[in-house]
Amino acid sequence: MTQTPAAPGPDDGRVGVTIDGREVRVPKGTLVLDAATELGIHIPIYCAHAKLDPVAVCRMCLVHIEKFPKPQPACATTVAEGMVVTTNNAEVTKLREGVLEFLLVNHPLDCPVCDRGGECDLQDFTFRYGPGTSRFPITEKVHFAKALPLSQHIELDQERCILCWRCVRYYDEITGEKEIVLQQRGVQTLVTTFNGEQLKSNFQGNLPEVCPVGALTHREYRFRARPWELQRAPSVCPECSYGCNINADSRDFEIKRFASRDNPLVDDMWLCDRGRYSFPQWNTSERVRRPQLRPRGGEQRDVTAVEAISAAARELRAVVDQHGSGAVGVLGSALNTNEELWLLGRLARDVIGTPHIDHQLEPFEKLDPAEHALGIADIEECDALVVLGAEPEAEAPVLTLRLFKAERKRGARVHRLDHGADPSRIASAVRGAKTIGVIADETNRAHAARVAAAITGGAVRRLTVTRGVNGRGAKDMGVLPGLAAGYRSAPSGKHGREILEAAASGALRALLILGPNPALETAGDVLQRALARADSVVVIDSRPGVCAGAATVLIPGHAFFEKHGTVTNLEGRVQRIRPALPPATPTPTETRVLSSLAAELGARDWDRGEPSAVNRALRAALAPYAAAGNGGRATWVAEAVA
Amino acid sequence: MSLSAATRAEIETARERYPQARSAILPALWAVQHEVGHLSPDGMEEVARILHVTASEVEAVSTFYSMYFQKPHGRHEVIVCINVSCALRGADDIVAHLERSLGCESGSTTADGEFTWSSTVECLGACGGAPAMQLDHRFVENLTPESVDATLAAARASSPHATTGPGDAVGAEPAAASSGERRRGAPAGGRTRPRRRTKPEASDG
Numbered sequence: 001m002t003q004t005p006a007a008p009g010p011d012d013g014r015v016g017v018t019i020d021g022r023e024v025r026v027p028k029g030t031l032v033l034d035a036a037t038e039l040g041i042h043i044p045i046y047c048a049h050a051k052l053d054p055v056a057v058c059r060m061c062l063v064h065i066e067k068f069p070k071p072q073p074a075c076a077t078t079v080a081e082g083m084v085v086t087t088n089n090a091e092v093t094k095l096r097e098g099v100l101e102f103l104l105v106n107h108p109l110d111c112p113v114c115d116r117g118g119e120c121d122l123q124d125f126t127f128r129y130g131p132g133t134s135r136f137p138i139t140e141k142v143h144f145a146k147a148l149p150l151s152q153h154i155e156l157d158q159e160r161c162i163l164c165w166r167c168v169r170y171y172d173e174i175t176g177e178k179e180i181v182l183q184q185r186g187v188q189t190l191v192t193t194f195n196g197e198q199l200k201s202n203f204q205g206n207l208p209e210v211c212p213v214g215a216l217t218h219r220e221y222r223f224r225a226r227p228w229e230l231q232r233a234p235s236v237c238p239e240c241s242y243g244c245n246i247n248a249d250s251r252d253f254e255i256k257r258f259a260s261r262d263n264p265l266v267d268d269m270w271l272c273d274r275g276r277y278s279f280p281q282w283n284t285s286e287r288v289r290r291p292q293l294r295p296r297g298g299e300q301r302d303v304t305a306v307e308a309i310s311a312a313a314r315e316l317r318a319v320v321d322q323h324g325s326g327a328v329g330v331l332g333s334a335l336n337t338n339e340e341l342w343l344l345g346r347l348a349r350d351v352i353g354t355p356h357i358d359h360q361l362e363p364f365e366k367l368d369p370a371e372h373a374l375g376i377a378d379i380e381e382c383d384a385l386v387v388l389g390a391e392p393e394a395e396a397p398v399l400t401l402r403l404f405k406a407e408r409k410r411g412a413r414v415h416r417l418d419h420g421a422d423p424s425r426i427a428s429a430v431r432g433a434k435t436i437g438v439i440a441d442e443t444n445r446a447h448a449a450r451v452a453a454a455i456t457g458g459a460v461r462r463l464t465v466t467r468g469v470n471g472r473g474a475k476d477m478g479v480l481p482g483l484a485a486g487y488r489s490a491p492s493g494k495h496g497r498e499i500l501e502a503a504a505s506g507a508l509r510a511l512l513i514l515g516p517n518p519a520l521e522t523a524g525d526v527l528q529r530a531l532a533r534a535d536s537v538v539v540i541d542s543r544p545g546v547c548a549g550a551a552t553v554l555i556p557g558h559a560f561f562e563k564h565g566t567v568t569n570l571e572g573r574v575q576r577i578r579p580a581l582p583p584a585t586p587t588p589t590e591t592r593v594l595s596s597l598a599a600e601l602g603a604r605d606w607d608r609g610e611p612s613a614v615n616r617a618l619r620a621a622l623a624p625y626a627a628a629g630n631g632g633r634a635t636w637v638a639e640a641v642a
Numbered sequence: 643m644s645l646s647a648a649t650r651a652e653i654e655t656a657r658e659r660y661p662q663a664r665s666a667i668l669p670a671l672w673a674v675q676h677e678v679g680h681l682s683p684d685g686m687e688e689v690a691r692i693l694h695v696t697a698s699e700v701e702a703v704s705t706f707y708s709m710y711f712q713k714p715h716g717r718h719e720v721i722v723c724i725n726v727s728c729a730l731r732g733a734d735d736i737v738a739h740l741e742r743s744l745g746c747e748s749g750s751t752t753a754d755g756e757f758t759w760s761s762t763v764e765c766l767g768a769c770g771g772a773p774a775m776q777l778d779h780r781f782v783e784n785l786t787p788e789s790v791d792a793t794l795a796a797a798r799a800s801s802p803h804a805t806t807g808p809g810d811a812v813g814a815e816p817a818a819a820s821s822g823e824r825r826r827g828a829p830a831g832g833r834t835r836p837r838r839r840t841k842p843e844a845s846d847g
Contacts, residue, residue: 178698179696181698181699183706184706185705185706193698194683194687194697194698195686195701
């Protein structure tokens with residue numbers, strides 16, 4: 001070795017190492033593997049995983065380190081001042097070939113029919129670092145069970161397994177459920193569950209992504225696509241308000257899977273099964289495709305979008321002229337984008353002039369952005385966490401993993417309590433903690449406020465788990481009675497259920513509904529009566545349903561995965577969504593429909609409503625959204641609160 | 643299924659012995675195996691409950707070691723050594739004799755459920771008394787086909803493992819008279835005189 005060690009630098013908590021002749025200074029305690037990554041030097045590895053502790057079982061990352069008598073695993077060796085590492089000499093090359101040859105001794109080599117083929121570390125490393133041939137005859141392989149269902153979601157191929165322990169460690173370190181273990185030993189070792197039982201975890205879907213090979217695969221994705229055929233759309237999981245980042249992978253205009261897209265501040269790369277396996281619903285062909293006019297007592301007919309918009313404007317104007325602007329109720333949805341909701345709020349208040357606007361049925365008393373002050377990543381900084389009831393974790397399951405991480409990494413105490421638990425008792429339970437998080441869902445907001453007020457002697461921050469992917473955005477955008485965009489006070493109006501009741505009793509004469517809104521459909525009978533009684537029901541919705549069926553003017557909407565826009569998660573993080581599928585209707589996007597409707601109703605200063613232009617206008621109007629940009633948190637200063 | 647109070651107490655005692663309850667999995671599994679005869683899923687689940695670990699962890703440990711039985715075994719366990727010393731002293735004949743007299747292959751259980759026998763283990767460490775076999779927890783040495791028959795007949799008439807519950811205490815020492823038999827680890831021929839110190843006791847302390 002002729003390489004010279006990196007010159008010792010000032011004592012700044014960093015050490016200098018030389019890897020393949022290149023020097024880098026990294027913080028003390030950095031692993032050789034991560035130092036190499038910093039230099040752009042690739043060290044092949046199976047067992048190491050960015051989110052898991054080192055274990056050093058796969059031996060793939062062995063490198064030569066000067067003054068060490070034997071090769072060392074880069075994934076478990078920390079750097080030291082002056083360390084000289086070599087990853088590209090003949091010794092390391094031979095080691096890698098040897099390890100790969102061993103890993104492939106009993107591997108079935110069924111890449112052509114393996115779902116992982118094309119995105120498999122075993123395949124990739126063998127191409128890049130492996131021997132071209134094997135000295136072991138293919139006829140003498142030890143065989144294990146193939147296509148073993150571990151649950152309705154996960155399939156296990158024990159032959160393909162390379163025993164890297166990642167799935168076992170995932171269950172140990174990330175979920176704490178310990179469902180998967182390695183049994184037997186030596187060549188007979190296999191990944192399995194207790195007594196062959198089915199997996200019960202709510203986070204199984206992460207296993208195929210943790211697995212570096214094709215041993216654990218999604219049953220829903222089996223034989224559906226090859227990775228190189230997939231179109232990848234970076235988006236946000238639409239199942240809840242947590243805002244997990246996903247890649248919506250589609251092929252032939254169908255979403256084939258949701259893959260995680262690591263955002264350490266939100267999902268930390270883990271998705272829940274409810275979210276991950278919710279993708280088939282977006283491939284439905286049951287869609288509203290054509291604009292229709294269905295006048296009460298008249299003939300139903302298909303029209304163009306332009307005709308439908310003018311008809312909607314005509315109907316709404318007629319109601320306003322006859323009964324006043326307060327006779328119109330406007331309902332948005334937590335599935336709409338910020339851009340749509342912002343336009344809807346302006347359309348209702350500024351153009352139509354009605355205060356009756358909401359996005360869900362229940363009223364929000366004393367809404368305060370401070371109840372979302374505790375960020376998801378901040379949970380890890382808390383000494384004590386209070387979770388009121390099972391609802392927060394049922395609504396946003398990935399929250400459970402963040403709570404477990406806080407417990408495991410920082411020793412935080414997590415108090416899971418009944419949602420009616422006595423505030424003073426909770427306060428005494430968390431006494432001594434310096435930073436405290438109080439987490440509740442929307443139905444227990446008021447109680448969470450009492451709990452937060454009762455806790456003294458520590459910094460308390462609250463997190464309210466909102467409903468629907470953009471439930472938080474709907475509040476920020478002022479799709480609420482009494483609060484306009486940016487939590488500015490507005491004339492008080494009826495909340496969701498009151499709007500429906502008023503329409504059912506004839507007090508409201510027209511409804512403008514921007515769907516799809518599953519929350520609305522839980523209203524049941526009152527919704528039916530409201531839709532039947534109103535003179536005019538203008539519905540913009542993507543799916544045939546109760547609302548679309550009762551519309552007097554029906555305008556096709558776009559599904560979540562067919563549009564551009566932003567959604568805001570429960571902590572106020574503004575994140576972009578992108579289309580993964582072509583639109584099922586030629587009708588213009590919702591923002592353009594709303595802009596045209598506003599223009600028809602007499603608004604003069606609205607532009608055409610392209611989503612990107614609406615987003616710019618929205619950010620110009622709402623400073624927290626300008627500051628948040630794409631991926632940041634919108635935080636509302638106390639003065640802005642009404 | 644539920645374990646006897648004595649077994650549960652044994653597992654709880656083992657749990658208290660270690661800083662981590664997980665470490666008590668091995669002694670807990672022995673306790674279960676001694677009571678049930680093998681490690682049933684129910685038994686492992688109960689161990690997991692007592693030790694506050696998951697059943698999958700318990701099973702992972704149990705499958706790693708070959709002396710824990712995953713499947714029901716015969717009332718008695720017979721292990722025949724076929725390593726060098728025993729082989730030189732005629733272990734093959736003993737294996738053939740066992741196969742004939744028990745009527746089943748190595749690794750299986752007799753039809754009457756009395757014996758599970760195997761000849762696939764490595765050296766038992768009883769070379770001084772080769773050929774040797776292990777019956778339950780005892781060594782039987784200097785085997786001949788006749789002594790094997792006598793030992794098995796005596797075992798048939800007795801109870802299994804000496805560590806079973808107190809109810810079995812009367813028959814728990816099976817056929818101790820059998821000449822070739824000794825506790826595992828005891829000197830051949832039995833202890834004949836008090837063990838002497840190698841150094842005379844120092845009088846000055």
